[in-house]
Amino acid sequence: MSRRIQVNALSRIEGEGGLQLQFDAKGRVTRARFNIYEAPRFFEGFLLGRRYFDAPDFTARICGICPVAYQMSCVQAMEQALGLSVDEPLQTLRRLLYCGEWMESHALHVFMLHAPDFLGYKDGFEMAGDHPEMVRLGLQLKKLGNRLLASVGGREIHPVNVRVGGFYRTPLKKEMQDLREDFLRAVEDVQRAVRWIAGFPFPEYSRKYVFVSLSHPEEYPILRGQVLSSGGERIAVPDFEHWVKEHQVAHSTALQSELRGEENYLLGPMARFNLCRSQLTPLCREAAREAGIDQGTANPFKSILIRAIEILYACEEALRIIDGYERPEQPCVAFDPREGTGYGCTEAPRGLLYHGYSLDRDGTITWANIIPPTSQNQLAIEQDLREVAEANAGLESGKLRILIEQTLRNYDPCISCSTH
16 A cells, blocks of 8 residues: 655754655655745845845844854855955954854754764753763854854854954954864864764665865865866856756745756755865864765765764864964955945855845845755755655654654755745
């Protein structure tokens, strides 16, 4: 007989959504849907008619977990439209701010949302009974990431210090040095966490993905670069929305995306790692070698391991920037509004985040387009759900449902972002 696996409200993700799988009598999946029913919020619409300086603070409100990503892609696009070139010290300070977001977002997912799946717990609170040290570490890392956001961005949630052209205020050198000892400890602690996660029982699954991320010749991708695919294509950021085609489907309030209207693709830690792992620090590469993924991986269940390595990278990168920090002479580049169009791409914790804007001559927004990572990952998620379900169709429905939910959480989906 045919059967159905349905989850009406997914847990341990950000936002509101469900999933549905339909099997025929032979155990083949005839329908695999990632249902996103959270109400769309029309950010692009209500940006129209507002001034360029409103956009960084408005778009930060799209997500409470990754507001910096929205601000950074936004200011990049605005600065291109305005013909601005931001000084390297300010760019480096933005990278430091982004490190805080990678830390707090990845730590929340790794230790509280996803690790319970691998160890058989219903949530992080239950897991804390047997693994209190690791749960405590996850909370400490999230707190440290939030402290960095507050120090550079003005506050922990929806930072208010970012502006087009730079910052409203740059931190004092002492404010940065006050964080140094905590980051030194974090580097040691995260190495221990990576070894713990490497021992998880990872389900056996892989497939041939089309990976897409930013790529930069001098650094692991966070803030800048061209768009790179595992097929070898390199796309300039302004061409991104012509390369990626968005469309609407009935079961999702978020637009879905395909490359050239033909194939799904995967964004996020696994894409960054497989395409750019040679630019990680020696310590991160050694952690990957010890974990057995130094040559890359196509097993999405091991994305939790890559996220942990990226926490380690963010800690090391933050330390590097803190140690070399000298307060910039000016917090912002001077400029006048002008007419123009600009585009920006950065690497949110969940993957590549694109913004495009047009301004009239007084800096009023006349066109806005935002393509967030979770909306782009929808089709890849649905293919994973289909293939994992078919490969494990012999499982009892309750156990299969748990495995399918774990499969979806590999992506750390942020549904609220996707329905911007």
